[in-house]
Amino acid sequence: MAIEIARELLEALRRARRVAVLTGAGVSAESGVPTFRDAQTGIWAHFRPEDLATPRAFRRDPRRVWEWYAWRRERVARAAPNAAHRALAEMEARVPEFTLITQNVDGLHARAGSRSVIELHGNLNRAKCFEEDMVVSEWADTGDVPPRCPRCGGLLRPDVVWFEENLPAEALARAMEGSAACEVFLSVGTATVVYPAAELPLRARAAGARLVEINPSPTPISDQAHYVLRGPAGEILPALLQAWC
Numbered sequence: 001m002a003i004e005i006a007r008e009l010l011e012a013l014r015r016a017r018r019v020a021v022l023t024g025a026g027v028s029a030e031s032g033v034p035t036f037r038d039a040q041t042g043i044w045a046h047f048r049p050e051d052l053a054t055p056r057a058f059r060r061d062p063r064r065v066w067e068w069y070a071w072r073r074e075r076v077a078r079a080a081p082n083a084a085h086r087a088l089a090e091m092e093a094r095v096p097e098f099t100l101i102t103q104n105v106d107g108l109h110a111r112a113g114s115r116s117v118i119e120l121h122g123n124l125n126r127a128k129c130f131e132e133d134m135v136v137s138e139w140a141d142t143g144d145v146p147p148r149c150p151r152c153g154g155l156l157r158p159d160v161v162w163f164e165e166n167l168p169a170e171a172l173a174r175a176m177e178g179s180a181a182c183e184v185f186l187s188v189g190t191a192t193v194v195y196p197a198a199e200l201p202l203r204a205r206a207a208g209a210r211l212v213e214i215n216p217s218p219t220p221i222s223d224q225a226h227y228v229l230r231g232p233a234g235e236i237l238p239a240l241l242q243a244w245c
Contacts, residue, residue, distance in 0.1 A: 003229070003231065003235065003236060003239040003240075005229070005239065005240060005243050006227055009210065009212065009226075009227045010243055010244055012183070012184055012210045013184055013240075013244045014244065015183070016095065016182075016183040016184045017095070017096045017097060017183065018095070018096070018097040018098075018099075018178075018181055018182045018183050018184075019091070019095045019097070019098050019099070019182055019183065019184045019185075019186070020098075020099040020100075020101065020178045020179050020181075020182035020184075020185045020186070020200075020204060020209070021088060021091075021098075021099070021100050021101065021185070021186040021187075021188060022101045022102070022103070022175075022179075022185070022186070022187050022188065022190060022197065022200050022201060023084075023088070023100070023101070023102045023103065023104060023109070023188045023189055023190065023233075024102075024103045024104070024188070024189045024190025024191065024192075024197075025103065025104060025189065025190070025191075026188070026189025026190065026191075026215060026216070026232075026233060027082075027084050027085065027102075027104065027108075027188055027189035027233045027234075028079070028104045028106050028108060028189075029189070030082045030083075030084060030189075030232055030233060030234045031079040031080060031081065031082045031085070031106075031108060032078075032079050033075070033076055033079045033104075033106050033108070034075070050163060052064070052065050052068050053065075053160075053162045053163055054162050054163045054164050055162060055164060055165065056164070058130065058155075058157055058162075062130075062146050062155050062157075063145050063146065065146075065157070066145055066146035066156075066157070066158075067145065069124065069158045069160075072124060073124055073125060076106045076107070076108075076124055076125075079106065079108065080108075080111075081108045081109075081111050081112035082108075082234045083234040083235070083237065083238050084188070084189070084232075084233035084234045084236075084237045084238075085108050085109055085111075085112035085114070086112050086113070086238075087237035087238045087240070087241045088100060088109065088112070088114060088188075088237060089109070089112045089113035089114045090241055091237075091241060091244075092114055092115060092116075094244075094245070097178075097181075097182075098116075099118065099174075099175070099178030099179070099182065100114050100116065100117050100118065101117075101118045101120060101175045101178065101179075101197075101200065102117055102118070102119055102120065102121075103120055103121050103190060103194065103197050104119075104121070105119065105121050105122050105123055105124040105160050106124055107123055107124065107125050118171050118174050118175050118178070119171060120161070120167050120168070120171055120172065120175060120197055121160055121161045121167070122158070122159045122160035122161050122168070123159055123160070124158060124160060126158070126159035127139075127147070127156040127157065127158060127159055128156065128157060128158075128159040129149040129151065129152060129154050129155075129156060129157075130149075130154050130155045130156065130157045131149065131152055131154030131155075132149065132151065132152055132154065134151070135159055136149055136150065136151075136156055138150070139156065167196065167197075172196065175197075175200055176200070176203065179200040179201075179203045179204040179207075179209075180203055180204065180207045181207070182204055182207075182209050183208075183209055183210065184209055184210045184212065185200075185201055185204035185205070185209045185210070185211050185212065186212045186214060187200075187201045187211070187212065187213045187214065187215070187219075187221060187225070188214045188215070188233050188237065189214065189215060189233045190215070190219070191215075191219050191220075192219045192220055192221045193219070193220060198220070198221075201213075201221050201224070201225075202221065202224060205224055205226075210226045210227070211224060211225045211226050211227075212225060212226065212227045212228075212229065213225040213227070213228045213229070214229045214231075214233055214236045214237065214240075215230070215233075216230060216231060216232060217230075
């Protein structure tokens with residue numbers, strides 16, 4: 001299927017020295033990673049994600065929450081970056097200032113070669129201390145589930161943002177700064193309904209950027225976008241990259 005890309009968009013990308021991109025669950029779904037709310041199968045089908053992804057749930061049953069995330073990590077480990085991830089990694093090498101912001105926690109952007117990814121919702125493959133809120137990279141294998149923090153002995157938890165928690169302040173500040181400073185902003189595979197991430201495309205547009213939406217279906221920002229490219233990110237982004245270059 002031929003993908004029609006406006007000449008004005010290509011010219012804007014060729015001129016741009018600062019480009020920002022926001023990616024959402026639709027990008028990872030093309031790698032076979034289920035969206036957060038579609039991830040419940042097998043023994044986990046009886047649980048709502050909202051009942052497992054909260055500090056209260058972890059305090060109530062830390063083993064259950066840790067095992068659910070271990071199951072999710074195994075599924076992500078079997079996935080591979082797709083054409084959209086790879087295209088974004090190539091774009092980064094072509095723009096002097098490229099800001100890649102993701103709502104995904106699977107680490108696929110880094111595996112595709114993206115060097116500097118702002119992970120708004122954390123990373124499923126990292127753990128941090130529930131008590132000290134510090135990332136922990138190594139711990140003793142004592143058989144405890146969850147494992148214990150080597151510093152304070154507290155429980156380890158996934159380094160992801162749960163319901164009832166704020167986004168990491170530094171990551172959000174960098175995302176806001178990159179969005180406000182860019183000349184072109186790509187909103188890719190995200191429904192743009194979860195704030196504050198959903199604010200980023202509109203922040204970029206208000207600051208004068210050309211706003212591009214790449215998504216199979218309309219979203220709340222579709223009417224605000226200067227350019228809308230309908231279809232899967234794994235088809236649209238490689239075609240955009242090819243036409244751009």
